[in-house]
Amino acid sequence: MVGKKLWGFPKLFALKNPQRQIDSLLVKIFIFDRIKLGRELVLTKDLVWRNNPPDPFFLNPMSKNFLSGIQKNVLLKNHTTFKIGGPAKYFFIAKNKDSLIEVVKYSQKNKLPFFILGGGSNLLVSDKGFNGLVIKMKNEECKAKNESAKFKIIYVGAGVKLSTLVDLSINEGLSGLEWAAGIPQATVGGAIYGNAGAFDNFMENITETVQALEVKGSYNLKFKDFSKEECQFKNRETIFKKQKNS
Secondary structure: OEEEEOOOOOOOOOOOOHHHHHHHHHHHHHHHHHHHOOOOHHHHHHHHHHHOOOOOOOOOOOOOOOOOOOEEEEEHHHHOOOOOOOEEEEEEEEOOHHHHHHHHHHHHHOOOOEEEEOOOOOOOOOOOOEEEEEEEEOOOOEEEEEOOOOOEEEEEEOOOEHHHHHHHHHHOOOOOOHHHOOOOOOEHHHHHHOOOEEOOEEHHHOEEEEEEEEOOOOOOOEEEEEEOOOOOOEOOEOHHHHHOOO
16 A cells, blocks of 8 residues: 655845836935935835835845745746646745745745646646746655555655656565556656556555645645545546645
8 A cells, every 4th residue: 555645125136127227226216315304114115116026036035035945937848748838937846844835835925826746747838837836846755664564555755756656666575556667757646636547557546545735725734634535536536636726
């Protein structure tokens, strides 16, 4: 059986338009003149940001709003098996539970849509890309544990390649995953999400429990364990696929 673990002022950046850069500079000079005359400091922030708004993910690293690891304008064609897809506005690699919770909270706080990416197989991405945050799962813990003298359970992260799980099961002398050999780039998380299968075998046949992050529109995120029945496995369907990021 396989159990799955999903598990001061900010710095202002120049705009591409030279004229708007000049406008921002003039506004900033004008603001400081007004400060000397007794203007409120709050107004200075509003006026500067209106002309040159700060990027919520790219503030000064000394700011509490800075999130390390966020990348901008990452081409998704480099993360899909079909090698197509435009840029993701923001891109983040989640390697553990804590980083996943942190980046989802940031997406909620900044009202950004997010998309969870596995190995990028069975996925078509528009040339326009994704105007939000793409979170690529790279939690790659994969280990077998003896439950009894004759019974073992494999604990595996969502970012582990399905082929890696197949190799481990073979090395441990376990059966049930032979059908998954040769499936390109698929990750365990993605395979469970869509109840992947072949030759009349499916992920539901080897899954015991799934741990997933519950996202319900609040910052109070938590992980929940789903039993096999709660996963609602059907033909290429699960509760995770129905509810998506909820």
